[in-house]
Amino acid sequence: ALRSKINWSNTREMLLAISQHVFKVVRMLEVIREDRLPQEMLGNVPQSMSQYKRLVGGYRLPKPKIDTQTFSPDSKHIVVLHAGRIYKMPVYSPADGDRCLSVGEMYQLLSQVVSSVSEETQGNLPVSLLTALDRDSWYSAREQLIEDSPVNADSLREIETSLFGLCIDESSEHESDHIMCSRFGDNRQDFQHYNRWYGLSLHTIFRK
Numbered sequence: 001a002l003r004s005k006i007n008w009s010n011t012r013e014m015l016l017a018i019s020q021h022v023f024k025v026v027r028m029l030e031v032i033r034e035d036r037l038p039q040e041m042l043g044n045v046p047q048s049m050s051q052y053k054r055l056v057g058g059y060r061l062p063k064p065k066i067d068t069q070t071f072s073p074d075s076k077h078i079v080v081l082h083a084g085r086i087y088k089m090p091v092y093s094p095a096d097g098d099r100c101l102s103v104g105e106m107y108q109l110l111s112q113v114v115s116s117v118s119e120e121t122q123g124n125l126p127v128s129l130l131t132a133l134d135r136d137s138w139y140s141a142r143e144q145l146i147e148d149s150p151v152n153a154d155s156l157r158e159i160e161t162s163l164f165g166l167c168i169d170e171s172s173e174h175e176s177d178h179i180m181c182s183r184f185g186d187n188r189q190d191f192q193h194y195n196r197w198y199g200l201s202l203h204t205i206f207r208k
Contacts, residue, residue, distance in 0.1 A: 008208065011114065011208070014206065014208060015107055015110045015111055015114065016103070016107055017206075018110060018166070018168070018206050019103045019104075019106040019107040019110060020103050021204065021206075022078065022091065022106055022166065022204075023100070023101070023102070023103045023106060025056075025164070025204070026091045026092075026100050026163075027100060029056060029163070030100070032052045032053055032055070033053065033073065033074075035049070037049055037052060053073055054071060054073070054201075055201070055202065056073070056163045056164045056201065056202050057071050057072040057073040057074075057075050057161075057162075057163050057164075057201070058070070058071050058200075058201030058202075059071075059072070059160045059161070059199055059200060059201065060198075060199040060200075060201075061160065061199070062135050062136075062138045062139035062142055062199070063139060064136065064139060065136075067135060070160065070161075072160075072161040072162070072163075075161050075162055075163045076090055076091065076092040076097060077089060077090045077091060077092075077158070077162055077163065078091055078162050078163050078164055078165070078166055079158070079159050079162045079164075079165050079166070079197065079200075080110070080113050080165075080166045080168065081128065081165055081166070081167045081168070081194075081195040081196065081197060082113055082114065082117065082167075082168040082195065083117040083170070083195075084125075084126035084128070084194040084195070085113075085116075085117065085126070086126075086127075086128060086155075086159065086197070087113050087116075088158050088159075088162070089106075089109050089110070089113070089166070090109075091106070091163070093105075110168075113168075114168070126194035127145070128193075128194050128195070128196060128197050129193060129194055130142070131196070131197055131198040131199055132193055132196070132198055142156065159197060159200075160199070162200070163202075164200060164201070164202035164203065164204065165196070165197050165200045165202065165203040165204075166203075166204055166206075167195045167196060167203050167204065167205040167206065168195070168206050168207075168208070169195050169205065169206070169207040169208065170207070170208055171207060171208045
């Protein structure tokens, strides 16, 4: 992952920028789904455009010995990871599944996410940390979660069929002004591993 440092004036400015980003990604997905991307050429040879349809909606499902790759390209929601919590966020209107939510509507939903974080929720151990275990251990933990509760099973299904993960990290006094590479492999103490769900094919990452 590559990320350049942006100094937000306030939370509203940050959430508006994130809303615009999500809106543009979703609209680009519509272009990809409808085969409206300009044809790529290598010299005079047309290149396959089918791989673009697998940029989002992909998930690496843990299985014994070998994982399974699943795809949900027609999903209508993303997952927002913030302060160790995971939220399902629709990107299409619940009343009209074919209408992409506006930037303003997405902003309202993201505002609710950020404002819902409390001291109590911040103190809980995030289940997302389990996805950073070795694959066999994560498979066993996932199976136990499903066995424990049908709510867990439904929640996992919503995460695993989302278009992509949107990560909103807290600011850090140790943050560098340089562009950070390999954000997923950063093992510093202040790195917010709990705001990742390893297995999703795409995360977009913003930091306050």
